[in-house]
Amino acid sequence: MTYCVAVRLDEGLVFLSDSRTNAGVDAVSNFRKMVIFNKEGDRLMVLMSAGNLAITQAVRHYLNHPEPDAPSIWNATTLFEATQVVGDVVRKVRDRDADELQKSGIEFNINLIFGGQIKGQAPSIFQVYAAGNFIEATVETPYFQIGEAKYGKPILDRVITPNTSLKEAAKCALISMDSTLKSNISVGLPLDMLIYPNDDLTANHMKVIDERDDYFKMIHETWGKRLRQIFSEIEDPVW
Amino acid sequence: MTYCVAVRLDEGLVFLSDSRTNAGVDAVSNFRKMVIFNKEGDRLMVLMSAGNLAITQAVRHYLNHPEPDAPSIWNATTLFEATQVVGDVVRKVRDRDADELQKSGIEFNINLIFGGQIKGQAPSIFQVYAAGNFIEATVETPYFQIGEAKYGKPILDRVITPNTSLKEAAKCALISMDSTLKSNISVGLPLDMLIYPNDDLTANHMKVIDERDDYFKMIHETWGKRLRQIFSEIEDPVW
Numbered sequence: 115m116t117y118c119v120a121v122r123l124d125e126g127l128v129f130l131s132d133s134r135t136n137a138g139v140d141a142v143s144n145f146r147k148m149v150i151f152n153k154e155g156d157r158l159m160v161l162m163s164a165g166n167l168a169i170t171q172a173v174r175h176y177l178n179h180p181e182p183d184a185p186s187i188w189n190a191t192t193l194f195e196a197t198q199v200v201g202d203v204v205r206k207v208r209d210r211d212a213d214e215l216q217k218s219g220i221e222f223n224i225n226l227i228f229g230g231q232i233k234g235q236a237p238s239i240f241q242v243y244a245a246g247n248f249i250e251a252t253v254e255t256p257y258f259q260i261g262e263a264k265y266g267k268p269i270l271d272r273v274i275t276p277n278t279s280l281k282e283a284a285k286c287a288l289i290s291m292d293s294t295l296k297s298n299i300s301v302g303l304p305l306d307m308l309i310y311p312n313d314d315l316t317a318n319h320m321k322v323i324d325e326r327d328d329y330f331k332m333i334h335e336t337w338g339k340r341l342r343q344i345f346s347e348i349e350d351p352v353w
Numbered sequence: 354m355t356y357c358v359a360v361r362l363d364e365g366l367v368f369l370s371d372s373r374t375n376a377g378v379d380a381v382s383n384f385r386k387m388v389i390f391n392k393e394g395d396r397l398m399v400l401m402s403a404g405n406l407a408i409t410q411a412v413r414h415y416l417n418h419p420e421p422d423a424p425s426i427w428n429a430t431t432l433f434e435a436t437q438v439v440g441d442v443v444r445k446v447r448d449r450d451a452d453e454l455q456k457s458g459i460e461f462n463i464n465l466i467f468g469g470q471i472k473g474q475a476p477s478i479f480q481v482y483a484a485g486n487f488i489e490a491t492v493e494t495p496y497f498q499i500g501e502a503k504y505g506k507p508i509l510d511r512v513i514t515p516n517t518s519l520k521e522a523a524k525c526a527l528i529s530m531d532s533t534l535k536s537n538i539s540v541g542l543p544l545d546m547l548i549y550p551n552d553d554l555t556a557n558h559m560k561v562i563d564e565r566d567d568y569f570k571m572i573h574e575t576w577g578k579r580l581r582q583i584f585s586e587i588e589d590p591v592w
Contacts, residue, residue: 264503268532272577273584281589289584293507329590336587338511344579345512345528350520351568 115300116147116261118162119290120227120239121283122251124276127229127237127310130287131162132261132295134302148306149174150317151187151230158315159187159196159230160308164261165223165244166215169207173224176203193230193238194250200228201246208244225260230310237312265297266290284309288323288333296338305330354539355386355500357401358529359466359478360522361490363515366468366476366549369526370401371500371534373541387545388413389556390426390469397554398426398435398469399547403500404462404483405454408446412463415442432469432477433489439467440485447483464499469549476551504536505529523548527562527572535577544569 118131131147145167151159161177163170177200180186190196204224212222222244229239229251241258242248251258256276259267266289273286284307294301304324308317323330357370370386384406390398400416402409416439419425429435443463451461461483468478468490480497481487490497495515498506505528512525523546533540543563547556562569 262503264501264536265507267536268504268507269580269584271536272580279589282585284590285587286584288590289587297503297506297510333587337583340583340586341508341511344576344583345508345525346521347579348524348528348572348575350518351523351527 115298116164117259117263117266117291117294117298117301118147118164118227118261119257119259119263119266119270119287120160120162120229120251121257121270121274121278121287122229122237122239122276123256123278123280123283125280126312126314127160127231127239127308128280128283128287129160129162129227129229129306129308129310130284130291131306132291132301133304133306134300146306148308149177150308150320151177152315152317153188154316155233156315157188157196157230157232158310158317159193159228160310161200162227162260164225166220169211169222169224170226172207172211173200173203173226176206190232192235193232193240196232197228197240197242197248200226200240200242201248204242204244205246208246227258227260231313231315233315237310262294262298262301265294269293280309280311285333288330289337292330292334292337354537355403356498356502356505356530356533356537356540357386357403357466357500358496358498358502358505358509358526359399359401359468359490360496360509360513360517360526361468361476361478361515362495362517362519362522364519365551365553366399366470366478366547367519367522367526368399368401368466368468368545368547368549369523369530370545371530371540372543372545373539385545387547388416389547389559390416391554391556392427393555394472395554396427396469396471397549397556398432398467399549400439401466401499403464405459408450408461408463409465411446411450412439412442412465415445429471431474432471432479435471436467436479436481436487439465439479439481440487443481443483444485447485466497466499470552470554472554476549501533501537501540504533508532519548519550524572527569528576531569531573531576 226242231237465481470476
């Protein structure tokens with residue numbers, strides 16, 4: 115499995131993904147789940163993927179190698195159009211592979227988060243389904259998760275609003291990831307994190323986080339300790 | 354869906370369940386998930402159920418109406434034997450219903466936690482699967498969850514060990530439930546909680562918790578507030 119989360123804030127966007135892939139416990143390996151498409155000053159787009167690795171790699175391949183003169187994420191004039199391209203590519207892979215996968219009893223399984231900014235327009239994030247359709251984040255639901263989403267959802271629900279700062283949202287995403295790592299062995303380091311301030315149109319604030327990263331180590335140690343502390347400070351039931 | 358959790362501690366057992374059932378968003382209703390089987394001074398057993406409501410109700414019916422002279426949870430000499438009876442009853446319901454359910458495209462879906470104490474023996478908890486087989490809690494894995502388990506797992510992983518006190522475990526189970534209620538609308542109040550001290554052999558410490566319960570209200574308000582407080586106290590990333 116995998117865990118990816120993206121947040122849309124007034125200040126910008128935050129993307130975080132793990133890198134654990136497993137196809138059974140004897141086939142655990144590391145594959146990055148985040149790809150960045152960037153033409154500096156023009157557009158910055160991020161794709162994070164969960165699901166069958168062959169499917170997600172095929173989707174990435176087609177996004178990176180568009181047919182000449184066809185609609186692509188590079189010539190799309192809006193992020194909505196670019197996300198339609200992503201959905202079309204998912205459908206293309208499904209048309210090629212889904213029936214064959216079914217013969218082996220394998221479901222066509224892919225979940226994507228796609229987002230970023232095209233110059234002059236508002237940044238946004240989208241969740242793209244296996245059917246190639248998609249939804250956009252809103253003020254009421256400013257984040258998307260894919261993969262092993264449930265362990266890390268409570269802290270997002272309690273903290274994230276559109277006016278959360280970028281740094282706070284990054285911290286919250288890392289705590290959400292830390293809870294997931296703690297409770298699910300199929301999610302693992304290293305992490306890829308991109309903090310995207312509005313109108314940046316670069317991937318300058320990209321960070322790869324492994325077990326030697328001091329900030330993540332601090333989060334990992336402090337959060338568990340402080341959780342147990344506030345837990346012990348809450349009075350026991352008296353019934 | 355539903356959420357149930359049971360913990361086995363050196364001091365005794367803790368059981369907690371919600372009461373929300375849904376078969377689609379237009380068919381949400383309340384059914385208790387916890388049944389207590391008690392012959393005071395002889396045996397105390399608790400069954401908590403998740404899955405298809407018709408299946409779980411049929412299982413309860415057969416447990417309450419054993420055939421004369423057949424093995425039952427009332428004449429079992431060990432908790433292991435009693436859990437075998439529960440597994441056998443699951444298989445009986447499956448033999449009757451599974452094929453018919455499949456014709457309607459419905460999977461035979463049931464998950465049970467069964468536990469308690471028979472006089473003179475150690476208390477324990479078991480998780481019973483849809484196949485009627487089961488596993489027992491251990492020192493390394495002293496709790497079981499069924500239903501919407503993931504939201505509330507991180508706090509259990511961080512707090513629960515066999516030497517956690519009964520009251521602390523009850524508090525932890527309620528926080529785990531509160532996180533689940535916050536993030537998943539298909540889990541709901543009222544809650545049933547049984548705190549079982551070793552060798553009690555009664556259900557004296559049974560508690561029904563609804564939105565008017567002061568302790569749960571305090572947990573609900575305090576935990577979210579303290580979480581946000583420790584969140585804000587952790588320094589922001591500096592990258």
